[in-house]
Amino acid sequence: MSTDVVTPRPPRRSGRLIAPVGIGVAVMYMSIIVLIPMAALMGGAFDEGWAGFWDAITSDQAIAAVLLTVKLSLVVMLINAVMGTIIAWVLVRDRFVGRGFVNSLIDLPFALPTIVAGLTLLALYGPDGPVGINVAFTEAGIVLALLLVTMPFVVRSVQPVLLELDRDMEQAAASLGAGPLTIFRRIIFPNLMPAIIGGSGLAFSRALGEFGSLVLISGNIPFQDQMASFYIYSLIESGDRTAAAAVSVLLLTLSLAALLLLSALERWTSRHAR
Amino acid sequence: MFRSGRCRACVAAAIVALSVVIGLAAACSGDDDGITLVAYTTPREVYEELIPAFADGPAGEGVRVYQSYGPSGDQSRIVESGLDADVVALALEPDIMRLVDEGLVDADWAGGPTAGFVSNSVVVLAVRPGNPEGVRDWDDLLRDDIEVITPNPLTSGGAQWNVAAAYGAQLERGRTHEQALEYLAAMFANVDVQPKGSREALQIFRAGKGDVLIAYENEAITARQNGEEVDYVIPDETILIQNPIAVTSGSGNPAAAEAFVRHLLTPSSQGVFADKGYRPVLPSVLAEHAEAFPEPPGLFTIEDVGGWDDFRSDFFSSDGYMVDIFAGDAPGDRR
Amino acid sequence: MPAEAPAAAPRGDVTTIAPYRPPANRGATAARWGLRLAALGYVAAILLGPLALVFYNTFQSGFGEAWAAVTSPAALHALYLTILIALIAVPLNAVFGVAAALVLVRRRVPGRSLISALIDLPLALSPVVVGLSIVLVWGQDGWFGPATEATGVQVLFALPAMVLATIFVSLPFVVREVVPVLREVGSDQEEAASTLGAGAVQTFWRITLPAIRWGIIYGVVLTTARALGEYGAVRVVSGGIAEKTETMTLHVEERFQAFDYVAAYGSSMVLAILALVVVLAMNLLNRKGGGDGDHGH
Numbered sequence: 001m002s003t004d005v006v007t008p009r010p011p012r013r014s015g016r017l018i019a020p021v022g023i024g025v026a027v028m029y030m031s032i033i034v035l036i037p038m039a040a041l042m043g044g045a046f047d048e049g050w051a052g053f054w055d056a057i058t059s060d061q062a063i064a065a066v067l068l069t070v071k072l073s074l075v076v077m078l079i080n081a082v083m084g085t086i087i088a089w090v091l092v093r094d095r096f097v098g099r100g101f102v103n104s105l106i107d108l109p110f111a112l113p114t115i116v117a118g119l120t121l122l123a124l125y126g127p128d129g130p131v132g133i134n135v136a137f138t139e140a141g142i143v144l145a146l147l148l149v150t151m152p153f154v155v156r157s158v159q160p161v162l163l164e165l166d167r168d169m170e171q172a173a174a175s176l177g178a179g180p181l182t183i184f185r186r187i188i189f190p191n192l193m194p195a196i197i198g199g200s201g202l203a204f205s206r207a208l209g210e211f212g213s214l215v216l217i218s219g220n221i222p223f224q225d226q227m228a229s230f231y232i233y234s235l236i237e238s239g240d241r242t243a244a245a246a247v248s249v250l251l252l253t254l255s256l257a258a259l260l261l262l263s264a265l266e267r268w269t270s271r272h273a274r
Numbered sequence: 275m276f277r278s279g280r281c282r283a284c285v286a287a288a289i290v291a292l293s294v295v296i297g298l299a300a301a302c303s304g305d306d307d308g309i310t311l312v313a314y315t316t317p318r319e320v321y322e323e324l325i326p327a328f329a330d331g332p333a334g335e336g337v338r339v340y341q342s343y344g345p346s347g348d349q350s351r352i353v354e355s356g357l358d359a360d361v362v363a364l365a366l367e368p369d370i371m372r373l374v375d376e377g378l379v380d381a382d383w384a385g386g387p388t389a390g391f392v393s394n395s396v397v398v399l400a401v402r403p404g405n406p407e408g409v410r411d412w413d414d415l416l417r418d419d420i421e422v423i424t425p426n427p428l429t430s431g432g433a434q435w436n437v438a439a440a441y442g443a444q445l446e447r448g449r450t451h452e453q454a455l456e457y458l459a460a461m462f463a464n465v466d467v468q469p470k471g472s473r474e475a476l477q478i479f480r481a482g483k484g485d486v487l488i489a490y491e492n493e494a495i496t497a498r499q500n501g502e503e504v505d506y507v508i509p510d511e512t513i514l515i516q517n518p519i520a521v522t523s524g525s526g527n528p529a530a531a532e533a534f535v536r537h538l539l540t541p542s543s544q545g546v547f548a549d550k551g552y553r554p555v556l557p558s559v560l561a562e563h564a565e566a567f568p569e570p571p572g573l574f575t576i577e578d579v580g581g582w583d584d585f586r587s588d589f590f591s592s593d594g595y596m597v598d599i600f601a602g603d604a605p606g607d608r609r
Numbered sequence: 610m611p612a613e614a615p616a617a618a619p620r621g622d623v624t625t626i627a628p629y630r631p632p633a634n635r636g637a638t639a640a641r642w643g644l645r646l647a648a649l650g651y652v653a654a655i656l657l658g659p660l661a662l663v664f665y666n667t668f669q670s671g672f673g674e675a676w677a678a679v680t681s682p683a684a685l686h687a688l689y690l691t692i693l694i695a696l697i698a699v700p701l702n703a704v705f706g707v708a709a710a711l712v713l714v715r716r717r718v719p720g721r722s723l724i725s726a727l728i729d730l731p732l733a734l735s736p737v738v739v740g741l742s743i744v745l746v747w748g749q750d751g752w753f754g755p756a757t758e759a760t761g762v763q764v765l766f767a768l769p770a771m772v773l774a775t776i777f778v779s780l781p782f783v784v785r786e787v788v789p790v791l792r793e794v795g796s797d798q799e800e801a802a803s804t805l806g807a808g809a810v811q812t813f814w815r816i817t818l819p820a821i822r823w824g825i826i827y828g829v830v831l832t833t834a835r836a837l838g839e840y841g842a843v844r845v846v847s848g849g850i851a852e853k854t855e856t857m858t859l860h861v862e863e864r865f866q867a868f869d870y871v872a873a874y875g876s877s878m879v880l881a882i883l884a885l886v887v888v889l890a891m892n893l894l895n896r897k898g899g900g901d902g903d904h905g906h
Contacts, residue, residue, distance in 0.1 A: 018809050018810060019716070019809065022708050022711075022712075023708075023712055023716075023718075025708070026705055026708045026709055026712065029701075029705050030705075030709075030724075030727065030728075032773075033773065033776050033777050033780060034727060034728075034730060034731070034777060034780065035727070036746055036752065037739075037742035037743055037745070037746050037777070038730070038742060040742055040745035040746045040751065040752050041738070041741065041742040041745060043745070044741075044745045083647070083648070083651050086644055086647050086648050086651075087648040087651065087652065089644060089648075090644050090645050090647075090648035090649070091648075094641060094644070094645055096645065102649065102652060103892075104888055104889065104891075104892045105652065105656060105657065105888070106652070107888045107891055107892070108656060108660075108884060108885065108888050109656070110831070110834065110888075111834040111838065111883075111884035111885075111887040111888050111891075112838065112880070112881060112884040113837070113838030113839070113840055113857075113858045113861075113880050113884070114736075114838070114840050114841065114858075115840045115858045115861050115862055115877075116663075116838075116858070116861060116877040116880050116881055116884075119663065119861065119865065119873065119874070119877050120659030120660050120662065120663045120877070120881075121655075121659050123659060123662045123663050123666055123874070124658055124659040124662045125659070129662075130662070144655065147655055148655050148656060148659075151652075151655065151656065180636075180637055180640065205732075205733050208735070209733075209734060209735025209736070209737070209738065210735070211735060211736050211737050211840070211841040212736065212840035212841050212844075212858070215840075215862065216862070216865060228735075229735045229736075229737045229738075229841070232735070232737050232738065232741065233737050233845070236737070236740075236741055236744065236845060241741070241744065241745060241748075241750075244741055245741060245745065248735070248737075248738040248741055248742075251735060251738065252733065252734060252735075252738065255733045255734075256733055259733065
């Protein structure tokens, strides 16, 4: 046996600098890209003080736009909660030709540019559509577009949970005579609840700020079917950047509040899951 | 082995450096010998024909004309916000005046032979082929069975002409200011969709929505030439639309920019405007195309309804008549 | 009771688990078919159908016209611009992403959850708001606007602002994909290497990087997809000048507004094909053990 002793060398001097320099560069990057623009947004929103901010977010048009956006986003969230779970269920528990293909397809709305998503829906469900349905310039059209871009959230949130579910309880219940519906309702669903809620929250948050897919399909009439993102856009274009920033801050706050609320709900239900 | 680690670091660093360099190079690559035309949406087809003609001629040799089209107000504000434009061709004078106020356009821009205008038109009522609803004039727009489309005047210059036309037509017929406002409120009750700009409005009308589209004569003609099925009615009372054009004071290539504008005002270019449905600003060319462009008996201009400044502040400011009408209040409530 | 735990399959891989077979009865079969139809019908109606129609519409006027539309000078320049912006944004975000992940996982910096939240912020922001924030910084009345104007560099309505917007919206993906992998990998090997005298850089290149490489690759794929497909934020900060400041997505809209439907559908098809390639890459990589289900947009 060799009697050589391995003497650990102290780390090089240069190694000590890399971490702080790296962090410094990363911080600068974050600042230029995110922090400074966000600070400018906050600053811009309160450019005319609290009074200006309040006026901007309580103007009739702002209220109409935000209410409509929240309403339609809630509708989309609920539809996603149901359909997303069904799709996840079918993709995990069922077996059919092309299942892998459909599973891959679910990720497509993440990768598809929003303007293209809107265009595809307009092609099929617009005035030139072959199936005779025309939802262009209606709330239904907006909902349809939002459903497309938020499709993957609940599905991808529920799938992993379904995959990891312990089948023992289900099989035990089945052997004791419980029907599939009861099994789902009392065993499976409580375990899925947190994931459904989490995914729904992401879907809601995404729908709140959606813009690109709605550009071609929405009528954008003030007080009627104008979404918040379009109202902000029109404020930017008309030069009222303070109001635009104010409504943006409101929208962002709503989005974050929804995410916080739903993630708290998610934790609460996961604690109470059987 | 240690060396290969270094090499990989080199590669990564090189990629990042390359990215930054590409970025900077692209950012710093200034204009070539080109001018940028910032225009409103509708005259796209005209410029697409006139620009090659310009490039073929002696004045335009080697000059690339970059183009940006969008709603007139938006385009004006973008230039105001710093977009490098050489020539601005917008839908209505106030959009140029905004730039004059900022020092981006010289105050004497309207001093030329055509008072700064490059094309004219009139507001018409576009209808379905054969005019199945039998729309004849502005009062028909108040009918219960008629759905009207007009762009949002708060974002679109085109729609501001439309509102001015509708309002002024009432005055031309002898109605009072209050009655004219009532007319507007009643008419906008029949407006279901207000697109962002005139091009979008035409899209929507073409898509089957609405019975009447308040549009420019030139838009309707262009649509027809594109194979779209639209007819149009020139009401007896309507407004003369005058579209301004100007060279910016900060232009990087003023000689080429001015040559371009001069080119647009030659009889042959004005003839192209006429072919595409615009009323030429040169009287001689207009006379040549008199058949295509009948003069309505009650033709008036924006001056007849108070001039742009007053009209816009009365109608389109945040406490103006249009905001009242949109909110369903009586016009004048907010004042 | 047979202890048959389901195989721990990597996320997204749905082919290794046998389906739960309920007791065979007509109700169960009907339910299964009902669910299947609901799910597949939904996906077909909202996703597949519209996409297929656009593919069809593109070639309705013949292959030649579609090709001409997609290779027009404006379309080609838009493609070039889109790729250029991605070539700048993606490597920068990748490097930042790895650095940020290292900081978040391996170091005890104060305010880690705040930093993490800030990095995730782009996912909660409307693209219009992203564009607005950039206008507020680099516009004429903005924080840095007058300074850049003085130096003659055009930021807003030109390439730099479009790059900034794209970097902003595609920022979180590499970080989010690398962080869980870093955590899982653990720092044992790194510490061992350090004790044996390896420098920080050496440790990173030889130990850390190979361990997290699939997370990085997956994150880069997501970042690229986002960068190529961004619309709203770029729309706000771009001047819309054809052949100068139009990306592919802006070009699609512009052609649509100009009644040039063949070009609009054609360019959409190019973007959709790119998206499909990305989705394929995502799913292939998923099998290599990267990624979770949470991709914000």
